Every structure is written in C-alpha cells, then in structure tokens.
Amino acid sequence: ALARFLLSFAKASGFSKIGVLGLNPHAGDGGILGREDEKIAKAIKIANKALGARVFSGPLVPDVAFNPLALKRTNRLIAMYHDQALAPLKALYFDSAINVSLALPIIRTSPDHGTAFDIAYKSLANITSYINAVKYAAIQANKKTI
Template sequence: MKKPVIGISIGDINGIGPEIALSAHDTIKEFCTPLYFTNYHMLEKAATLLKMDIPNDFETEYIKGNFKIKPGKISKKSGKYSFESFKKAVFFAKKGITDAVVTLPIHKKAWEKAGIKYKGHTDALRNFFKKDAVMMLGCEKLFVALYTEHIPLREVPKEIKTKKLGNFLINFYNSLPAISNQESLTIPVLGLNPHAGDGGVLGEEEKKISKAIKKANKKIGLDVFIGPVVPDIVFTPNFRKNFRYFAAIYHDQGLAPLKALYFDESINVSLNLPIIRTSVDHGTAFDIAYKKNRELNIKSYINAVKYAAQ
C-alpha cells in the first residue's frame, strides 16, 4: 500500500522546527513519505548549528531565503520564511500533490514583523479557502474545539452570537471523523461564566449559548450537543470519562486543562477545510532552540503526522 505524502512546513527556523523535523524523520517515514518545505541551504545551516546529520532521503521543496539563523530570536526574515514555507505546503495540498499538511511552529510576532496580516496558521487558512476553519486541539483521549481563539478575553462575550455559535457547532460536528454510531456521539459545550451563569445571576451569555445548541441539534437532527455545562467541572476525571470531544468558548478555557493533562502528546487539527492540516500543539520554544544538554519531546509532532496520514 502506498504511503501518503505529507507536506511539512518548517516553521520558524530560529526555533525548534528544524530539530524536530530532523530528529523525527526516521520515525515518520515508516508511515508516510514526508516532503519538507525548506531550501537545502537553510537546512544545512540549521543542521550545522545543531550538529546533526541530514538524512539522505530527507526530501525538500525549495523555499526562497538565505539569511543567518539567530537561535531563539524574533526575526522578520525568519517570519517571512516560515510563512512562505507554510503557504507553499498548503498550495501543494490544495493541488493534490501532497495528501496533507503538517505545520511546525511559527512565531506570531515574527509574522507581524514580516508584514504578514494573519495571527496564525488557522487565521490564514480561513482566508486562503474562504471557509470557517474550526480549531480543534487534543489527543486520542480528549479533543477540544475552540469557538474563539486568538482574541483578547474582553472581546469574547461580544462574539457570543446565537447564529454564529450555532454554525460553529454544526461545522465542528460535520467535520469530525465518521464513527460507527453517530447517534452515540455527545459533545458538551462549556458555558462562559462561573457556574454557567447560575441562571443569569453571574451573566446572561449562557442564554445565547443554549439557543445556539438547540439550533445546531435541530439542524443536525440529533441531540449531539449538551450544555451549556459548568466550566469548572467539565474536565474533572469523573465528568470527562464519558466524552471524547468538547466545545470551549474561548482559548484558555479549553487549552489550559488540555495542556495540563496531555501537553506532550496533543496536536492541533484544522477542521471544515478542503485539505487535511495538523500541527504540533506547542510553540517555537525559543528558550531551548539550538541549545545543548536538554531533552526535546517530539511526541506531539509524531502524533500530528500520524493523524494526518490516517
């Protein structure tokens, strides 16, 4: 059986992306054919700094760029390079040259310095495909979809609109991998406020969330979504044992508990797109990039590639 071809965007080259790619190459090539979006000259610079060998079968796709790597530094040049790597990897997947895209971490400030208008990969993908991409993070044991992502916390209540949230829930459900019995799938939706508003005593946003849940379930034709559920109990062991998927209203509401539980193994998946895209669930790790005498955990990357390949 032919292995799927997975395009790997190299991420910010001043970070841990190149080291992860080189370290995990022999593992991931067992279940896919990786194609790395970086020019060989920049790869050689990274490998030299890392004192690592480049495998003979490490296939690359040319990305324009020739500059000095500055380990752990925010750089306009590295920001532009990571964006071009990502953009070309997406183009290859869109054209069917590769079967999926896996992204190594970029630095949002480096993108900003390079004049790139997007706040991250998911934001860019929405614009590329004119689709409402859903950001889902997690692992086999627990996945969390985020209704709002990279916006200030003060803006979150303004974004809770019945129609918009209802459409998000529908897109989330429709993008999930098929399971043998969809009728058995139940997804808790978290409330915004403490105690899910406590009947309006601590906030009114839950009324809109409740309406959105009803709208989504009616459209789907099944009672898939439940809630709004009290946020502080959702991720307790006794509650979460009955569910695999969750919908969080804002970034840290979903990701703080997820990373506390499964930081080393969770991944980022973009749903509701015409291509498959996964990513590591961590940043550029500028604090340890290119440094010696420390362990590098590549489990998130390997899981991201496995998920894409499957």
C-alpha cells in the same frame, strides 16, 4: 452564528459526543453571572435538532469540564475562547495534545505546544505531540482517499 459553527464542527469532525463549555463561571448560575449561557443553550438545541441527534451537550461548567469523570461523558469539548480550553488541556495533556484546523481544503495539524526554542536541537524535546499530529493527518488523508 454559534449554531452554524456547531453544525460545521459536527460535519467537519465527525464526533458524536461534544460538550460545549459555558462562557461564565459555573455556566452562568442560571443568569446570576450573565445570560450568555442561555444563548449557548439555545444554539445547542438548534444544532441538535438540525442533526436529528443529541450530539452536543451543555453549556458545561468550564471549571469542572476537564476532570476525568466529566471527560468520560464527551469525546470532544468546544470552548468559548482560547485560554478557557488551552490552559487545562496543556496542564493535562501537554506532551500529547494536538491542534486540528477544521473546514479547510487541506488537512492541517500541529503539536499543541510552543516551539520550545530554548531546547531546540538539543535532543530534549518530547516529540509525542508531533507524532500524534502526523498520525492524525495520515489517518484523515487515508479517509479522503478511500
């Protein structure tokens, strides 16, 4: 199932240097903290073989994958669960990050933060994330019309 997801993600996103986070801290420490990361490594190998290229790397150690040096090695990260990615993503890029739903018949993007009802209609919100979501959607729409 994970290998199918990785292949679908590669096709839908078009990215070429995708890091896949391990499920366990320290990516399992060679099985000491569980064997789930061995399954992730196998899925990565299957997906890369099917793509004929080393598109995916990992499993990466989740607690260091978001540091600046590690981020230079990938252009996207795939997390095993919601908060594994969103906590560090929001800490680093709260005002600029976006959500993109892939493999839908429509282009769907949104800001990567909440609704901020506490500051709504007060001209206090930073709109960078909103602008980035709109720009990404416009670029994707332009690609589909070419």
